[in-house]
Amino acid sequence: MLYTRILTFVSMIFCVQTILAQSFNVAGKVSDQSTGEPIAGAKVYIPQTGKGALVDANGNFTISNLPPNTYTIVASFIGYKPQEKEFVINNAPVKLNFELTTESYALNEIVVTGTGTEHYLKDAPVQTEVISGKALKEFSGRDIEDVLSGLSSSLAFTPSEMGSGIHINGLKNDYVLVLIDGKRMNTSVGGQNDLSRINMENIQRIEIVKGAASSLYGSDAIGGVINFITKRNKEELSISNSTRMGEHEDIRQSNNFVLGNKYIKSTSSFNLKHTHGWQNTTDEWHRNRLIHNSVTKTVNRSTNYTIGESLLFNPTKHLELMGDISFYEKWTDRPMGIPNWRYSDLYYRNQDYSLGGKYKLPQGHWISFDSSFNRNDYFYDYHTREYTDYHDYEGNRITHYKGDRVLQSSQRRWINNLKAVFYLGEKNTLQTGIEHIWDKLVAPLRLEGNQAIAYSIDYYIQDEWNITDRLNLTAGMRYGHHKDFEHTFSPKISTMYKLGDFNFRATYSHGFKAPTMKELYYHYYATIMSKFKAYYGDSNLKPQRSNYYSVNVEYHKPKFTASVTAYHNRIKDMNSLQSTTTSYEDRMLLVEETMHYVNLAKARTYGMDFTFDITLPYNFRIGGGYSYLDAKAQRTDDESADDYMQYVHMDATSKNNANLKVQWDKKWDGYKLGLTLNGRYQSTRYYTSHGNAKGHQLWRLNSYHGFINNKKFKLDVNAGIDNIFNYVDRTPFGLNRATTSPGRNFYVSLAAKFQIKNF
Structure with missing residues (x-):
């Protein structure tokens, strides 16, 4: 009996343990x-x-x-x-x-441009401004220039037939480096970046780093860096279409086709942009007198398209290989008539090829390499006969006929990069690399010998040292050799200290910029701001150097962020166009003024940038920024001027710029509505000649309608009003203007996507 009871008790304990042991x-x-x-x-x-x-x-x-x-x-x-x-x-x-669902907290963005390695925005040692993909969608701008100037108070543009004249905190296009996924976007010979080549629908975010970044990115980065980060498509199959239409036959069309698996991915893309152009005034200041009934357009009729193919191959979990190819064409029609009788239109053709890869080492280390080749050709397309002032080798006058396509310049660039990142324990991230750039410029009748070649090779190293959990010190340097100059050395040091919800940053960087091929070797004639001028390069130019200082304070909470940055930039041996005596030969060609590139001007900029973002109740959000700038350089273009060799406002700069965004959205079953009001203010824009540009403000309203958003289908519609208050600058051509906007205009866009994801 006792035995039976003991056995029963043991069995009960075993059962309880068995039940408890089940997991x-x-x-x-x-x-x-x-x-x-x-x-x-x-x-x-x-x-x-x-x-x-x-x-x-x-x-x-x-x-x-x-x-x-x-x-x-x-x-x-x-x-x-x-x-x-x-x-x-x-x-x-x-x-x-x-x-x-995503959280409205901008500082959670991952950025790479400031240091070349990934950081959350709130932890980035180098101050970085980010324009997110969500902001791009809410703005729904006509083009990249429209978006950047509308969403960043420190960026401004002076568009031209050659491309986009970018200004960052007072420094113009020549001092701003444009990247796509960390790789240089090749420019035309004129130094302009035609940002219309970029497919805006394929941009994940835009990162902006202000100030000299020469230690990482070399020449052309004295003013700052703009890095367009593209989307990394992860679908097995996706087909997308985006179409935007506005007044003046303003059309933007984008298509993407993605096909692949977990080993290989193909992305094919097509991007088209067209405008009929417009004319805001029929007055033109031409050769020192006002001409009425001018045929010149504010924006010329133009069409461009880009087709591209990108391949991504992952043969192993450690190795990633990639290849890209793209082809771009652009046609710009120039009206023929009073007062500029142009006999030709403009045609551009661009080809890009690149190969690269990334190999992941143990402990997170990695090595990457890439090689790219670009060819940028610029032509005149003649629509009538023209007798030129040039002669062939036999002494016969060169004549062009209707239908002729004549090469003006062809720039070829080959870039090679090798980069390695090593994580040395928990406190140090070491980055090192080599960059090689080879340039060839072919320009019949504009260069001695019809062509010129330049090359450079640079070595760089950078260490990110997390001294404590709160204190980071990032220091780097770049040593380079250019074909036409002595060896260069560009150091940079940044520090960041975290204190609660505050980040404090300070930066010093030395900038270096080699003269462009145009500044060194180019010779051409053009009618600029009402005068027929001759332009001459100088092969004896010295490189430009700068010293940049900045301090930043940033406050961040989940529903409120604010940042204030003060900066100072000094540039030595700044290249400038200097008025010189016109030769007898040029006077016979009716040249009114001769301009020569020289190292005379010194420049300095002081400024302050403020940005903020607030999330309010009831799905409201307010953000914006203000930029104050005092940018001056020595005037060197007119020896008879009272302010010759004195500091005057740098061309195309304005002291006060601001932007504001008010956004609201609400989601119902199967439908999302978003309303965004954007405004931009720009004060008087200074120029040393041909008049200052007027201060102005532009406002736009965009409505976003998300009809379908599931795992397979997406359908979005945007509709809005650009330039709500119908501001039009009717300054005569040949004098400086504030904006090229045609006034109030309406637009609508549709984006549709089908996707399948199985890996």
Whole structure:
């Protein structure tokens, strides 16, 4: 009897232990609610047990050894709102899926431009301004220039037939380096960047770093860097279309086709832009007198398109290979008549080819390499006969006829990069690399010998040292050799200190800029601002150098961020166009003024940038910025001027610029409505000749309509009014103007996408 009782008791204990010993797991997937893409690196945890797991590259997670009970589980990731669910484990495993929504917290953006390595924006040692893909969608601008000037108070543009004249904090196009995914965007011989080559629908975000960045990026980065980060398509199959139409036959068309698997991915793209152009005034200041009934247009009729193919191949988990090819053409029609009788239109052709790869080493180290070749050709397309002032080798006058396409310049550039990043423990990230650039300029009748060649090779190194959890010191230097100059040395040092919700940053950087091929060798004639001028390069030019200083204070909370930056930039041996005596030969060609590139001007800029972003109740959000600038340089173009060799306002700069954005959105079942009001103010824009440009402000209203947004289909519509208050600058041609806007105009755009994701 006693034995039976003992046996029963032992059996009961064994059964209880067996029940208690039973355990199960919870598994599932974490993805982005709007895109359906997996959120690799997200954290899933159970507060009651302290157990958790990280989400893998496919979005999957598993938490094991959970005895029967009721639990709360939380999924979270930086930039997303945490999601919490309750579940019960009985006698079987549980499967839960999370779809996280993005959080309105701009400082959670990941940036790479300032240091060349990835950082969250709030942790970036170098101050970086970011324009997100969401902001691009809410703005729905006509082109990249429209978007950048509307969303950043420190950027301004002076558009021309040759491309986009960018200004960052007073320094013009020649001092601003434009990158696409960290690679140089090749410019035309005139130093202009034609940003219309960029497919705006394929941009994930835009990163802007102000001030000299020569230690990482070499020449052309004295004023700053603009880096366009493209989307990394992860779909197995996707087809997308975006069409925007506005007045004046303003059309932007974009198509993408993505096909692939987890090993290889192909992305084919097409981007088209067209405008009929417009004329804001029929008055033109031409050769020192006012002409009425001018045929010159404010913006000429033009059409351009880009087709591209990108391949991404992952043969192993450690190796990534990529290749890109694109072809671009642009036609610009120039009206023929009073007062500029132009016999030709403009035609541009651009080809880009690149190969590259990245190899991941143990402990997170990696090495990357890329090689790219670009050819940029610029032609005159003749629509009538023209007798030129040039002669062939036999002494015969060169004549062009209708239908002739005559090459004006062809710039070929070959760039090679080798880069390595090493994580030396938890405190140091070491980056080093080599960059080689080879340039060839072919320009019949504009260069001695019809062509010129230049090359450079640079070595750089940078260390990011996390001295403590709060203090970071980033220091780098670049040593280079240019074909026409002595060796160059460009150091840079930045520091950041975190104190609660505040970040404090300080930067010193030395900038270096080699003269462009145009400044060194080019010779051409053009009618600029009402005068027929001759321009001459100088092969004896010295490189320009700068010293840049900045301090920044940043405050960040989930619903409020603000940043203030003060800066000072001094430039030595600044290249300037100097008026010189016109030769007898040029006077016979009716040249009114001769301009020569020289190293005379010194320049300095002082300024302050302020940005803020506030999330308010009822789905309202307000953001914007203000930029104050005092930019001056020595005037060197007119020896008879009273202010010759004195500091005067740098051309195309304005002291006060501001932008404001007010945004509201609301989501219903299957439909999302967003309203965005954008405004930009620009004070008087200074010029040393031909008059200052008027101060003005432009406002625009955009409405966003999201009709479908699921894992397979997306359908968005934007409709809006640009230049609500119908401001038009009717300054006569030949004098400086504030804006080329045609006044109030209406637009509508449609974006549709079909996608399948199985990996």
